[in-house]
Amino acid sequence: MSYISDTIVATATPPGRGGLGVVRISGPQALSVVHKLFRPLSGGECPFEPRRLYLGDILSGKGGEVLDRVMAVYMPAPASYTREDVVEISCHGGGAVANLIVERIMELGVRHAEAGEFTRRAFLNGAMDITMAEAVAELSKVGSPLGASIAAANLKGELSGKLRELKDSAVILRAEVEARIEFEENVGKLDREGTYGKLDELASEIEELLGSYRTYRLLRRGVEVIICGRVNVGKTTLFNRLLGSERGLVDRTAGTTRDWIAEEIEIGGVRVRLVDTAGFGLALRGLDGRAVARSEELLGEAERIVYMLDATGGVCKEDVVRIEENINRGVEQIVVLNKVDIAKDYQKVLAEYSNNIKDGVKIIPISAKSGQGMEEFNSALADMVGISTKEGADRIFVNTRRQYRLLRQIAEDVTSAKGEIKPVERIEVLAYLLTNIQEGFEQLLGERYDEDMLEEIFTNFCIGK
Numbered sequence: 038m039s040y041i042s043d044t045i046v047a048t049a050t051p052p053g054r055g056g057l058g059v060v061r062i063s064g065p066q067a068l069s070v071v072h073k074l075f076r077p078l079s080g081g082e083c084p085f086e087p088r089r090l091y092l093g094d095i096l097s098g099k100g101g102e103v104l105d106r107v108m109a110v111y112m113p114a115p116a117s118y119t120r121e122d123v124v125e126i127s128c129h130g131g132g133a134v135a136n137l138i139v140e141r142i143m144e145l146g147v148r149h150a151e152a153g154e155f156t157r158r159a160f161l162n163g164a165m166d167i168t169m170a171e172a173v174a175e176l177s178k179v180g181s182p183l184g185a186s187i188a189a190a191n192l193k194g195e196l197s198g199k200l201r202e203l204k205d206s207a208v209i210l211r212a213e214v215e216a217r218i219e220f221e222e223n224v225g226k227l228d229r230e231g232t233y234g235k236l237d238e239l240a241s242e243i244e245e246l247l248g249s250y251r252t253y254r255l256l257r258r259g260v261e262v263i264i265c266g267r268v269n270v271g272k273t274t275l276f277n278r279l280l281g282s283e284r285g286l287v288d289r290t291a292g293t294t295r296d297w298i299a300e301e302i303e304i305g306g307v308r309v310r311l312v313d314t315a316g317f318g319l320a321l322r323g324l325d326g327r328a329v330a331r332s333e334e335l336l337g338e339a340e341r342i343v344y345m346l347d348a349t350g351g352v353c354k355e356d357v358v359r360i361e362e363n364i365n366r367g368v369e370q371i372v373v374l375n376k377v378d379i380a381k382d383y384q385k386v387l388a389e390y391s392n393n394i395k396d397g398v399k400i401i402p403i404s405a406k407s408g409q410g411m412e413e414f415n416s417a418l419a420d421m422v423g424i425s426t427k428e429g430a431d432r433i434f435v436n437t438r439r440q441y442r443l444l445r446q447i448a449e450d451v452t453s454a455k456g457e458i459k460p461v462e463r464i465e466v467l468a469y470l471l472t473n474i475q476e477g478f479e480q481l482l483g484e485r486y487d488e489d490m491l492e493e494i495f496t497n498f499c500i501g502k
C-alpha cells in the first residue's frame with residue numbers, strides 16, 4: 038500500500054550552533070524542486086544519480102545569489118527513509134542557513150513537515166513497524182549510551198520480533214479455542230492443562246517486558262546518587278575522585294562544602310548525577326544551619342545514597358541512627374568507612390559499626406585519598422546504578438508509555454483468560470479474551486491503528502524526524 042502525499046520539507050538537525058545542518062525533502066516533487074535551486078559545481082543541470090553526493094550552491098530566489106555551498110543527495114522511492122523520493126541537503130552551520138534553505142524550498146510550493154511526519158510516512162509506507170518508529174523518537178531523546186543502544190536495537194526490530202512471537206502464540210491459542218466452539222465433535226475437547234500452561238507462559242513473558250520498561254525509564258532519566266555523612270569525613274574527596282577532577286573544595290576544616298554540588302558522570306552506560314552534600318554535625322544556626330537543612334532535604338528524597346563513615350574516630354551514634362533510617366525507608370545505600378589509610382585500627386571500628394547497625398549492613402573500607410578499596414566500592418556503585426548485572430544486558434526493552442499501557446491491558450486479559458479455564462471452562466469468553474489479546478498485540482505492532490494512536494506517537498517527535 039502506498040500513501041499518496043504531497044511534498045514536505047524540514048531541517049532534520051537540531052537548531053543551534055553546529056558544524057552541519059541537514060535539510061530533508063520528501064515527496065513526489067522533491068527532485069524537481071531541488072533542480073530549481075541547486076547549481077552543481079560541475080555546471081549545467083545536475084544529473085542526480087541515486088545516492089550520489091553532489092557538491093554545489095543553493096541559490097536564493099531573488100537575483101540568484103548563493104545562499105550556501107552544500108552537498109545534495111537524491112534517494113528515489115522506494116529506497117529511502119520514507120519510501121518516497123527524498124533529497125537531503127547538508128549545509129553549513131546550525132539552524133540559520135538550513136532555515137533559509139527551507140524557506141526557499143517552501144517558496145517553491147513545498148509544505149513544512151509536521152513533527153514526526155517523515156517517520157509517519159515511513160510507517161504508513163511500510164518501511165518500518167510502529168515500535169521501530171517509536172525507537173526513532175527515543176533515539177533522539179535518550180541521554181545515556183545504554184539507553185541509546187536499546188533504542189537502536191528496537192529500531193532494528195528486536196522488540197517487534199518478540200511481540201510478533203507472542204502474538205503468534207496468542208493466535209494459535211485462539212484458533213484452538215475457537216475450533217471448540219463449533220466443531221468440538223470433530224476436534225475433541227480443549228486441552229485445558231496445555232492451554233492454561235501456554236497462557237501462563239505468555240503472562241510471564243509479558244511481565245518481563247513490563248519490567249523492562251521500568252528499567253528503561255531509569256536509563257533514560259539517569260539516576261541520582263547522593264554522598265552524605267558527617268562533616269570532614271571525606272565526602273568531597275570521594276566526589277572529586279569519582280569525577281576525576283578537583284571539582285569540589287577539599288579542606289581539613291569541617292564544613293567546607295556548603296551548598297550541595299552535582300555533576301554528571303557515566304557508570305556502565307548509565308547516566309549518574311552525583312551529588313556532594315554539606316556534612317552533618319555543623320551548628321544548626323546561620324549559614325551552616327541552612328547548609329545542613331539542604332542536605333537533609335536532599336536526603337529525604339534520595340533513592341540512592343553513599344553514606345560515608347570516618348575510620349579515624351570511634352563509632353558515632355548519629356551515623357548508626359541515620360543508616361538505620363535509610364534502611365527502613367528502603368533506600369539503596371552503600372556504606373563506606375573512609376580514611377582507612379591513616380586509621381591504624383580501622384578493623385575494630387568496622388566491626389563495631391557492623392555490630393551496632395541493625396539488619397547488618399555491609400561496610401566497605403576505603404581511602405578516598407589514596408584510592409585503597411576503590412575497586413570494591415566502584416563495583417558496588419555500578420551494581421547500585423546499573424542494570425548490566427542485575428537485569429541482563431541483552432534483554433529486550435519496552436521503551437514507550439504507549440507500549441507499556443497496551444501490554445498492561447494484554448496482561449489483564451491473559452489473567453482473565455486463565456480464570457476462564459480453571460476452575461470452570463467458559464469457552465466463548467475465552468475466545469473473546471484471546472481475540473482481545475491478539476488485537477492488543479496488533480496495536481502494539483501498529484498492524485492495527487487509528488488516527489488517535491498515530492497522533493499520540495508522532496506528536497512526540499521533533500520536527501524533521
Ligand SMILES: Nc1nc2c(ncn2[C@@H]2O[C@H](COP(=O)(O)OP(=O)(O)OP(=O)(O)O)[C@@H](O)[C@H]2O)c(=O)[nH]1
Nearest residue numbers: 269270271272273274288292293294316404405406
Ligand atoms: N588520610 C586521608 N585523608 C582524607 C581522606 N579523605 C579525605 N581526607 C581529608 O579529610 C579532610 C576533609 O575532606 P573533605 O573531602 O573536604 O571532607 P568532606 O566530608 O567533604 O567535608 P565537609 O565538606 O566539610 O563536610 C581533607 O583534609 C582531606 O584531605 C582519606 O581517605 N584519607
Ligand SMILES: [Mg+2]
Nearest residue numbers: 272273293294
Ligand atoms: Mg565537602
